[in-house]
Amino acid sequence: MTLPGPLNPPPRLLMGPGPIDADPRVLRAMSAPLVGQYDPFMTHAMNEVQELYRRVFVSSYQETLLVDSTARGAIEAALVSVLEPGDRVLVPVMGRFGHLLVEIAQRCGAEVHTVQIEWGQIAPYELIADAMAKVQPKLLAVVHGDTSTTVVQPFDGLAELCARYGTLLYADVTASIGGNEFLTEEWGVDIATGGLQKCLGGPSGSAPATFSPRAVGIINSRKSIEAGIRAEGDAVAAHPIRSNYFDMSMVFDYWSERRLNHHTEATTMLYAAREAARIVLEEGLEAFQARHLLHGRAMLAGVQGLGLEVFGDLEHKMTNIVGVVIPDGVDGEAVRGRMLQDFGIEIGTSFGPLQGKVWRIGTMGFNARQDAVLTTLAALEAVLRREGFGLPAGGGVDEAYRVYAEAAA
Numbered sequence: 200m201t202l203p204g205p206l207n208p209p210p211r212l213l214m215g216p217g218p219i220d221a222d223p224r225v226l227r228a229m230s231a232p233l234v235g236q237y238d239p240f241m242t243h244a245m246n247e248v249q250e251l252y253r254r255v256f257v258s259s260y261q262e263t264l265l266v267d268s269t270a271r272g273a274i275e276a277a278l279v280s281v282l283e284p285g286d287r288v289l290v291p292v293m294g295r296f297g298h299l300l301v302e303i304a305q306r307c308g309a310e311v312h313t314v315q316i317e318w319g320q321i322a323p324y325e326l327i328a329d330a331m332a333k334v335q336p337k338l339l340a341v342v343h344g345d346t347s348t349t350v351v352q353p354f355d356g357l358a359e360l361c362a363r364y365g366t367l368l369y370a371d372v373t374a375s376i377g378g379n380e381f382l383t384e385e386w387g388v389d390i391a392t393g394g395l396q397k398c399l400g401g402p403s404g405s406a407p408a409t410f411s412p413r414a415v416g417i418i419n420s421r422k423s424i425e426a427g428i429r430a431e432g433d434a435v436a437a438h439p440i441r442s443n444y445f446d447m448s449m450v451f452d453y454w455s456e457r458r459l460n461h462h463t464e465a466t467t468m469l470y471a472a473r474e475a476a477r478i479v480l481e482e483g484l485e486a487f488q489a490r491h492l493l494h495g496r497a498m499l500a501g502v503q504g505l506g507l508e509v510f511g512d513l514e515h516k517m518t519n520i521v522g523v524v525i526p527d528g529v530d531g532e533a534v535r536g537r538m539l540q541d542f543g544i545e546i547g548t549s550f551g552p553l554q555g556k557v558w559r560i561g562t563m564g565f566n567a568r569q570d571a572v573l574t575t576l577a578a579l580e581a582v583l584r585r586e587g588f589g590l591p592a593g594g595g596v597d598e599a600y601r602v603y604a605e606a607a608a
Protein backbone atom coordinates (compact mmCIF):
# COMPACT_ATOMS: atom_id res chain seq x y z
CA MET A 200 0.00 0.00 0.00
CA THR A 201 1.30 3.45 -0.80
CA LEU A 202 1.43 5.74 2.17
CA PRO A 203 -1.01 8.68 2.06
CA GLY A 204 0.67 12.09 2.02
CA PRO A 205 0.80 14.35 5.04
CA LEU A 206 -2.54 15.74 6.15
CA ASN A 207 -3.10 19.00 4.32
CA PRO A 208 -6.71 20.23 4.43
CA PRO A 209 -7.73 22.97 1.98
CA PRO A 210 -8.22 26.46 3.40
CA ARG A 211 -11.92 26.97 4.13
CA LEU A 212 -14.18 29.61 5.55
CA LEU A 213 -16.85 27.61 7.38
CA MET A 214 -20.00 29.75 7.33
CA GLY A 215 -22.52 26.96 7.87
CA PRO A 216 -24.42 25.97 11.00
CA GLY A 217 -21.29 24.44 12.56
CA PRO A 218 -18.65 23.25 12.70
CA ILE A 219 -16.97 26.59 12.10
CA ASP A 220 -13.29 27.47 11.84
CA ALA A 221 -11.76 27.01 15.26
CA ASP A 222 -10.13 30.09 16.72
CA PRO A 223 -6.37 29.77 15.98
CA ARG A 224 -5.72 30.21 19.70
CA VAL A 225 -7.79 27.08 20.37
CA LEU A 226 -5.81 25.14 17.78
CA ARG A 227 -2.56 26.31 19.36
CA ALA A 228 -3.76 25.23 22.80
CA MET A 229 -4.45 21.79 21.31
CA SER A 230 -0.84 21.40 20.29
CA ALA A 231 0.33 21.76 23.92
CA PRO A 232 2.11 18.72 25.40
CA LEU A 233 0.13 16.04 27.18
CA VAL A 234 0.38 15.40 30.91
CA GLY A 235 -0.77 12.42 32.95
CA GLN A 236 -4.36 11.95 34.01
CA TYR A 237 -3.66 12.83 37.66
CA ASP A 238 -0.78 15.23 37.11
CA PRO A 239 -1.36 18.26 39.35
CA PHE A 240 -1.29 20.38 36.18
CA MET A 241 -4.12 18.30 34.73
CA THR A 242 -6.34 18.28 37.80
CA HIS A 243 -5.75 22.01 38.20
CA ALA A 244 -6.74 22.55 34.56
CA MET A 245 -9.90 20.50 35.15
CA ASN A 246 -10.79 22.77 38.07
CA GLU A 247 -10.12 25.83 35.94
CA VAL A 248 -12.39 24.45 33.22
CA GLN A 249 -15.19 24.00 35.75
CA GLU A 250 -14.85 27.59 36.91
CA LEU A 251 -14.65 28.95 33.34
CA TYR A 252 -17.79 27.10 32.25
CA ARG A 253 -19.74 28.18 35.33
CA ARG A 254 -19.23 31.69 34.00
CA VAL A 255 -20.16 30.73 30.43
CA PHE A 256 -23.35 28.97 31.60
CA VAL A 257 -24.00 31.68 34.22
CA SER A 258 -24.43 28.92 36.77
CA SER A 259 -22.93 28.34 40.19
CA TYR A 260 -23.59 24.59 39.94
CA GLN A 261 -20.71 22.55 41.33
CA GLU A 262 -21.20 19.87 38.67
CA THR A 263 -20.15 21.95 35.69
CA LEU A 264 -17.76 19.94 33.58
CA LEU A 265 -16.95 18.44 30.21
CA VAL A 266 -18.53 15.35 28.74
CA ASP A 267 -15.91 13.78 26.47
CA SER A 268 -17.95 13.49 23.31
CA THR A 269 -19.62 15.69 20.77
CA ALA A 270 -22.72 17.58 21.88
CA ARG A 271 -24.96 14.64 21.11
CA GLY A 272 -23.08 12.54 23.64
CA ALA A 273 -23.74 15.09 26.38
CA ILE A 274 -27.44 15.06 25.52
CA GLU A 275 -27.41 11.30 25.82
CA ALA A 276 -25.38 11.44 29.05
CA ALA A 277 -27.90 13.81 30.61
CA LEU A 278 -30.96 11.85 29.53
CA VAL A 279 -29.67 8.35 30.24
CA SER A 280 -28.44 9.43 33.68
CA VAL A 281 -31.80 10.93 34.65
CA LEU A 282 -34.37 8.74 32.92
CA GLU A 283 -35.52 5.32 34.04
CA PRO A 284 -37.76 3.10 31.94
CA GLY A 285 -41.36 4.31 32.22
CA ASP A 286 -40.48 7.87 33.25
CA ARG A 287 -42.57 10.50 31.54
CA VAL A 288 -40.79 13.11 29.41
CA LEU A 289 -42.18 16.13 27.58
CA VAL A 290 -40.39 17.48 24.50
CA PRO A 291 -41.55 20.47 22.47
CA VAL A 292 -40.40 19.58 18.95
CA MET A 293 -39.65 22.67 16.87
CA GLY A 294 -36.91 21.23 14.68
CA ARG A 295 -34.42 18.48 14.11
CA PHE A 296 -32.86 18.51 17.55
CA GLY A 297 -36.23 18.21 19.27
CA HIS A 298 -36.64 14.97 17.34
CA LEU A 299 -33.22 13.92 18.61
CA LEU A 300 -34.30 14.49 22.23
CA VAL A 301 -37.38 12.36 21.59
CA GLU A 302 -35.33 9.58 20.05
CA ILE A 303 -32.77 9.49 22.86
CA ALA A 304 -35.45 9.61 25.58
CA GLN A 305 -37.27 6.72 23.89
CA ARG A 306 -34.07 4.67 23.87
CA CYS A 307 -33.87 5.30 27.63
CA GLY A 308 -37.24 3.56 27.86
CA ALA A 309 -39.07 6.74 28.78
CA GLU A 310 -42.69 7.46 27.90
CA VAL A 311 -42.22 10.44 25.62
CA HIS A 312 -44.87 13.09 24.98
CA THR A 313 -44.38 15.89 22.48
CA VAL A 314 -45.72 19.27 21.52
CA GLN A 315 -45.31 19.45 17.74
CA ILE A 316 -44.54 22.87 16.30
CA GLU A 317 -44.09 23.87 12.68
CA TRP A 318 -40.40 24.28 11.85
CA GLY A 319 -39.34 27.92 12.03
CA GLN A 320 -41.71 28.84 14.89
CA ILE A 321 -41.29 28.87 18.66
CA ALA A 322 -43.36 26.68 20.97
CA PRO A 323 -45.88 29.05 22.60
CA TYR A 324 -45.86 29.02 26.40
CA GLU A 325 -49.58 28.11 26.57
CA LEU A 326 -49.07 24.90 24.57
CA ILE A 327 -46.19 23.83 26.80
CA ALA A 328 -48.18 24.72 29.94
CA ASP A 329 -51.18 22.64 28.78
CA ALA A 330 -49.00 19.66 27.98
CA MET A 331 -47.17 19.98 31.30
CA ALA A 332 -50.48 19.89 33.18
CA LYS A 333 -51.54 16.76 31.29
CA VAL A 334 -48.28 14.83 31.31
CA GLN A 335 -46.69 16.03 34.59
CA PRO A 336 -43.36 14.67 33.38
CA LYS A 337 -40.21 13.89 35.29
CA LEU A 338 -38.26 15.82 32.65
CA LEU A 339 -39.06 18.72 30.33
CA ALA A 340 -36.45 18.67 27.56
CA VAL A 341 -36.15 21.76 25.38
CA VAL A 342 -33.80 22.80 22.60
CA HIS A 343 -32.83 26.42 23.24
CA GLY A 344 -31.46 27.37 19.84
CA ASP A 345 -32.19 24.90 17.07
CA THR A 346 -29.76 25.39 14.19
CA SER A 347 -32.08 23.38 11.95
CA THR A 348 -34.65 26.20 12.08
CA THR A 349 -32.51 29.18 13.26
CA VAL A 350 -35.06 29.95 15.98
CA VAL A 351 -34.37 30.49 19.69
CA GLN A 352 -36.99 29.21 22.14
CA PRO A 353 -37.97 31.55 25.01
CA PHE A 354 -37.65 29.96 28.45
CA ASP A 355 -40.00 32.41 30.22
CA GLY A 356 -42.20 30.64 32.72
CA LEU A 357 -40.73 27.16 32.16
CA ALA A 358 -39.01 27.04 35.55
CA GLU A 359 -42.28 27.89 37.34
CA LEU A 360 -44.11 25.18 35.40
CA CYS A 361 -41.40 22.68 36.30
CA ALA A 362 -41.54 23.67 39.97
CA ARG A 363 -45.32 23.12 39.95
CA TYR A 364 -45.03 19.53 38.74
CA GLY A 365 -41.70 18.56 40.30
CA THR A 366 -40.18 18.37 36.81
CA LEU A 367 -36.50 18.68 35.92
CA LEU A 368 -35.73 21.21 33.17
CA TYR A 369 -33.17 20.19 30.56
CA ALA A 370 -31.87 22.52 27.81
CA ASP A 371 -29.83 21.72 24.71
CA VAL A 372 -27.81 24.89 24.30
CA THR A 373 -25.25 23.49 21.86
CA ALA A 374 -25.92 26.02 19.13
CA SER A 375 -26.82 28.99 21.27
CA ILE A 376 -24.44 29.09 24.23
CA GLY A 377 -22.07 32.02 24.16
CA GLY A 378 -23.71 33.81 21.24
CA ASN A 379 -27.24 34.11 22.65
CA GLU A 380 -28.28 35.04 26.16
CA PHE A 381 -28.70 31.96 28.33
CA LEU A 382 -28.89 32.25 32.12
CA THR A 383 -28.88 28.67 33.34
CA GLU A 384 -29.46 29.22 37.01
CA GLU A 385 -31.63 32.33 36.86
CA TRP A 386 -33.92 30.60 34.37
CA GLY A 387 -34.20 27.57 36.64
CA VAL A 388 -32.57 25.18 34.19
CA ASP A 389 -31.40 22.00 35.92
CA ILE A 390 -29.24 20.62 33.15
CA ALA A 391 -27.76 22.39 30.15
CA THR A 392 -25.42 20.75 27.66
CA GLY A 393 -23.42 22.31 24.86
CA GLY A 394 -20.64 21.72 22.39
CA LEU A 395 -17.57 23.62 21.23
CA GLN A 396 -18.06 23.86 17.48
CA LYS A 397 -20.77 26.51 17.30
CA CYS A 398 -20.42 29.90 18.99
CA LEU A 399 -17.61 28.76 21.29
CA GLY A 400 -15.22 28.52 18.36
CA GLY A 401 -13.58 25.17 19.01
CA PRO A 402 -13.61 21.80 17.26
CA SER A 403 -16.35 19.28 17.94
CA GLY A 404 -15.51 16.59 20.46
CA SER A 405 -15.99 18.12 23.89
CA ALA A 406 -19.32 19.02 25.44
CA PRO A 407 -19.51 21.43 28.38
CA ALA A 408 -22.44 20.69 30.67
CA THR A 409 -23.86 21.96 33.95
CA PHE A 410 -26.09 20.10 36.46
CA SER A 411 -28.10 21.60 39.33
CA PRO A 412 -27.90 20.07 42.82
CA ARG A 413 -31.43 18.72 42.24
CA ALA A 414 -30.36 16.97 39.04
CA VAL A 415 -27.22 15.67 40.72
CA GLY A 416 -29.32 14.27 43.58
CA ILE A 417 -31.52 12.33 41.16
CA ILE A 418 -28.56 11.06 39.16
CA ASN A 419 -26.51 10.06 42.22
CA SER A 420 -29.46 8.16 43.67
CA ARG A 421 -28.96 5.77 40.75
CA LYS A 422 -25.26 5.38 41.36
CA SER A 423 -23.72 1.99 40.71
CA ILE A 424 -20.19 1.35 41.70
CA GLU A 425 -18.15 -0.30 38.99
CA ALA A 426 -17.56 -3.99 39.57
CA GLY A 427 -13.78 -3.71 39.84
CA ILE A 428 -13.82 -1.06 42.54
CA ARG A 429 -17.00 -1.98 44.43
CA ALA A 430 -16.35 -2.43 48.12
CA GLU A 431 -18.34 -4.69 50.43
CA GLY A 432 -21.43 -2.87 51.64
CA ASP A 433 -21.60 -0.53 48.64
CA ALA A 434 -25.21 -0.33 47.60
CA VAL A 435 -26.21 -1.49 44.14
CA ALA A 436 -28.83 0.84 42.71
CA ALA A 437 -32.32 -0.49 42.08
CA HIS A 438 -32.47 1.23 38.70
CA PRO A 439 -28.89 1.62 37.58
CA ILE A 440 -27.97 4.02 34.82
CA ARG A 441 -27.96 2.01 31.61
CA SER A 442 -24.68 3.30 30.33
CA ASN A 443 -21.23 3.09 31.78
CA TYR A 444 -19.49 5.72 29.68
CA PHE A 445 -22.34 8.22 30.08
CA ASP A 446 -23.08 7.44 33.74
CA MET A 447 -22.82 11.00 35.01
CA SER A 448 -22.64 9.88 38.65
CA MET A 449 -19.29 8.31 37.84
CA VAL A 450 -18.20 11.29 35.75
CA PHE A 451 -19.06 13.59 38.70
CA ASP A 452 -16.83 11.46 40.93
CA TYR A 453 -14.04 11.72 38.41
CA TRP A 454 -14.27 15.52 38.36
CA SER A 455 -14.60 15.72 42.17
CA GLU A 456 -11.62 16.10 44.48
CA ARG A 457 -11.80 12.33 44.95
CA ARG A 458 -10.84 11.86 41.29
CA LEU A 459 -12.30 8.37 41.09
CA ASN A 460 -11.08 6.90 37.85
CA HIS A 461 -13.60 6.61 35.06
CA HIS A 462 -12.46 7.20 31.46
CA THR A 463 -9.24 9.07 30.71
CA GLU A 464 -10.15 12.72 30.35
CA ALA A 465 -9.54 13.81 26.74
CA THR A 466 -6.58 16.02 27.53
CA THR A 467 -6.27 17.77 24.19
CA MET A 468 -9.99 18.48 24.05
CA LEU A 469 -9.82 19.81 27.59
CA TYR A 470 -7.12 22.21 26.45
CA ALA A 471 -9.39 23.26 23.59
CA ALA A 472 -12.42 23.72 25.83
CA ARG A 473 -10.38 25.71 28.34
CA GLU A 474 -9.04 28.06 25.68
CA ALA A 475 -12.46 28.43 24.02
CA ALA A 476 -14.08 29.53 27.28
CA ARG A 477 -11.13 31.71 28.19
CA ILE A 478 -11.50 33.56 24.86
CA VAL A 479 -15.23 34.14 25.49
CA LEU A 480 -14.61 35.50 28.97
CA GLU A 481 -11.63 37.58 27.95
CA GLU A 482 -13.89 39.38 25.48
CA GLY A 483 -16.68 39.34 28.11
CA LEU A 484 -19.81 37.22 27.81
CA GLU A 485 -22.01 40.21 27.00
CA ALA A 486 -19.58 41.64 24.47
CA PHE A 487 -19.28 38.18 22.92
CA GLN A 488 -23.05 38.01 22.55
CA ALA A 489 -23.20 41.56 21.21
CA ARG A 490 -20.63 40.64 18.58
CA HIS A 491 -22.77 37.69 17.47
CA LEU A 492 -25.81 39.96 17.34
CA LEU A 493 -24.01 42.56 15.22
CA HIS A 494 -22.55 40.18 12.64
CA GLY A 495 -25.75 38.14 12.57
CA ARG A 496 -27.69 41.33 11.80
CA ALA A 497 -25.22 42.30 9.10
CA MET A 498 -25.56 38.87 7.46
CA LEU A 499 -29.35 39.05 7.68
CA ALA A 500 -29.41 42.52 6.13
CA GLY A 501 -26.99 41.32 3.48
CA VAL A 502 -29.04 38.37 2.30
CA GLN A 503 -32.15 40.55 2.31
CA GLY A 504 -30.16 43.13 0.34
CA LEU A 505 -29.61 40.44 -2.29
CA GLY A 506 -33.37 40.17 -2.57
CA LEU A 507 -33.44 36.76 -0.91
CA GLU A 508 -36.21 35.64 1.40
CA VAL A 509 -35.32 34.67 4.96
CA PHE A 510 -36.75 31.59 6.68
CA GLY A 511 -38.33 31.42 10.13
CA ASP A 512 -39.65 33.68 12.86
CA LEU A 513 -37.27 36.64 12.67
CA GLU A 514 -38.45 37.99 16.01
CA HIS A 515 -36.97 34.90 17.64
CA LYS A 516 -34.02 34.43 15.34
CA MET A 517 -30.78 33.12 16.82
CA THR A 518 -28.01 35.73 16.61
CA ASN A 519 -25.61 33.35 14.94
CA ILE A 520 -27.44 31.81 12.02
CA VAL A 521 -29.80 32.76 9.23
CA GLY A 522 -31.97 30.54 7.06
CA VAL A 523 -32.12 31.65 3.43
CA VAL A 524 -34.95 30.44 1.22
CA ILE A 525 -33.45 29.01 -1.96
CA PRO A 526 -35.05 31.01 -4.80
CA ASP A 527 -37.26 29.19 -7.28
CA GLY A 528 -35.31 27.81 -10.18
CA VAL A 529 -31.99 27.90 -8.33
CA ASP A 530 -30.20 24.60 -7.67
CA GLY A 531 -29.27 24.92 -3.99
CA GLU A 532 -26.60 22.23 -4.10
CA ALA A 533 -24.99 23.71 -7.21
CA VAL A 534 -24.68 27.05 -5.39
CA ARG A 535 -23.19 25.40 -2.31
CA GLY A 536 -20.81 23.46 -4.52
CA ARG A 537 -19.59 26.58 -6.30
CA MET A 538 -19.24 28.51 -3.04
CA LEU A 539 -16.96 25.76 -1.81
CA GLN A 540 -15.05 25.10 -5.02
CA ASP A 541 -14.59 28.62 -6.29
CA PHE A 542 -14.39 30.56 -3.02
CA GLY A 543 -13.51 27.98 -0.35
CA ILE A 544 -16.63 29.00 1.58
CA GLU A 545 -18.96 26.45 3.13
CA ILE A 546 -22.61 27.29 3.76
CA GLY A 547 -25.12 24.82 5.13
CA THR A 548 -27.89 22.77 3.64
CA SER A 549 -30.99 21.83 5.65
CA PHE A 550 -32.72 18.75 7.03
CA GLY A 551 -36.18 17.24 7.05
CA PRO A 552 -38.96 19.47 5.72
CA LEU A 553 -36.46 22.20 4.81
CA GLN A 554 -34.13 20.00 2.76
CA GLY A 555 -33.47 21.52 -0.65
CA LYS A 556 -35.48 24.60 0.35
CA VAL A 557 -33.26 26.53 2.75
CA TRP A 558 -29.55 27.30 3.06
CA ARG A 559 -28.21 28.05 6.49
CA ILE A 560 -25.49 30.62 6.92
CA GLY A 561 -23.75 30.94 10.26
CA THR A 562 -21.81 33.82 11.78
CA MET A 563 -20.42 32.33 14.93
CA GLY A 564 -17.42 32.19 17.17
CA PHE A 565 -14.23 33.07 15.35
CA ASN A 566 -16.23 33.65 12.15
CA ALA A 567 -18.52 36.31 13.64
CA ARG A 568 -16.36 38.92 11.89
CA GLN A 569 -16.95 41.67 9.37
CA ASP A 570 -14.53 40.31 6.78
CA ALA A 571 -16.13 36.86 6.95
CA VAL A 572 -19.61 38.34 6.53
CA LEU A 573 -18.66 40.61 3.60
CA THR A 574 -16.65 37.91 1.82
CA THR A 575 -19.52 35.43 2.11
CA LEU A 576 -22.07 37.92 0.79
CA ALA A 577 -19.86 38.95 -2.12
CA ALA A 578 -19.24 35.32 -3.03
CA LEU A 579 -22.91 34.39 -2.72
CA GLU A 580 -23.88 37.21 -5.06
CA ALA A 581 -21.29 36.20 -7.64
CA VAL A 582 -22.28 32.54 -7.51
CA LEU A 583 -26.00 33.26 -7.74
CA ARG A 584 -25.44 35.43 -10.78
CA ARG A 585 -23.32 32.74 -12.36
CA GLU A 586 -26.10 30.26 -11.72
CA GLY A 587 -28.39 32.53 -13.73
CA PHE A 588 -30.22 34.25 -10.90
CA GLY A 589 -30.45 38.00 -11.54
CA LEU A 590 -30.01 40.07 -8.41
CA PRO A 591 -29.06 43.60 -7.35
CA ALA A 592 -25.33 44.18 -7.82
CA GLY A 593 -23.54 44.82 -4.55
CA GLY A 594 -26.83 44.84 -2.64
CA GLY A 595 -25.67 42.29 -0.09
CA VAL A 596 -22.36 43.87 0.82
CA ASP A 597 -23.90 47.36 0.81
CA GLU A 598 -26.63 46.40 3.26
CA ALA A 599 -24.14 44.71 5.57
CA TYR A 600 -21.91 47.81 5.39
CA ARG A 601 -24.94 49.89 6.34
CA VAL A 602 -25.48 47.79 9.50
CA TYR A 603 -21.83 48.19 10.44
CA ALA A 604 -21.89 51.94 9.81
CA GLU A 605 -25.02 52.32 11.96
CA ALA A 606 -23.47 50.28 14.75
CA ALA A 607 -20.32 52.42 14.66
CA ALA A 608 -22.26 55.72 14.68
Ligand SMILES: *Cc1c(COP(=O)(O)O)cnc(C)c1O
Nearest residue numbers: 269270271296346373374394403
Ligand atom coordinates in the same frame (compact mmCIF):
# COMPACT_ATOMS: atom_id res chain seq x y z
C1 LIG B 1 -25.04 20.95 16.44
C2 LIG B 1 -26.08 20.61 17.41
C3 LIG B 1 -26.09 19.37 18.10
C4 LIG B 1 -25.20 18.20 17.77
O1 LIG B 1 -23.90 18.39 18.04
P1 LIG B 1 -22.79 17.28 17.72
O2 LIG B 1 -21.60 17.93 18.27
O3 LIG B 1 -22.79 17.11 16.24
O4 LIG B 1 -23.11 16.04 18.43
C5 LIG B 1 -27.06 19.18 19.07
N1 LIG B 1 -27.98 20.11 19.33
C6 LIG B 1 -28.02 21.28 18.68
C7 LIG B 1 -29.07 22.27 19.02
C8 LIG B 1 -27.08 21.57 17.70
O5 LIG B 1 -27.14 22.72 17.03
